[in-house]
Amino acid sequence: xxxxxxxxxxxxxxxxxxxxxxxxxxxxxxxxxxxxxxxxxxxxxxxxxxxxxxxxxxxxxxxxxxxxxxxxxxxxxxxxxxxxxxxxxxxxxxxxxxxxxxxxxxxxxxxxxxxxxxxxxxxxxxxxxxxxxxxxxxxxx
Numbered sequence: 001x002x003x004x005x006x007x008x009x010x011x012x013x014x015x016x017x018x019x020x021x022x023x024x025x026x027x028x029x030x031x032x033x034x035x036x037x038x039x040x041x042x043x044x045x046x047x048x049x050x051x052x053x054x055x056x057x058x059x060x061x062x063x064x065x066x067x068x069x070x071x072x073x074x075x076x077x078x079x080x081x082x083x084x085x086x087x088x089x090x091x092x093x094x095x096x097x098x099x100x101x102x103x104x105x106x107x108x109x110x111x112x113x114x115x116x117x118x119x120x121x122x123x124x125x126x127x128x129x130x131x132x133x134x135x136x137x138x139x140x141x
Contacts, residue, residue: 019126020045021119025135032106038099038135040070040113044091047121049078052089054118054128057097064109065137068100081123103139110134 022043030036040057044050057070073096075089103109113135118128 019129020048023115023131023133025113025133027136029138030103031140032103035100035102038101040097040115041094043094048119049090049092050117050119052091056116058114059099060112060114062111064104065111066102070097070099072097106139106141109137109139111137
């Protein structure tokens with residue numbers, strides 16, 4: 001039983017440590033009068049993909065901003081290895097999700113964005129991952 005526990009623990013540690021995907025938020029400059037767009041970039045290594053249905057991008061509530069829903073680009077259809085009779089939408093290369101927003105105050109602001117994703121390489125899927133990432137938004141007059 002103890003061996004099974006350690007194997008499971010080590011496997012989860014290796015799977016999480018080996019996750020090759022990266023999420024970045026590009027800096028944004030806007031004015032208090034203009035709506036702006038935050039760009040959330042999912043960096044996908046060659047030969048890997050992210051499942052569209054396993055991807056979410058959600059701004060955390062903030063009195064500094066009014067956010068709209070995230071907009072996702074169209075992915076590519078791929079046969080699902082777990083169910084070969086089904087197709088799933090994937091992002092096979094680096095992709096950008098956008099969030100329109102309006103700032104409520106002037107300054108250098110740091111809204112937080114929660115992202116959740118799961119990616120794979122051929123038959124190997126990495127553990128789903130959730131991150132909270134701070135954006136950098138400069139709001140001028």
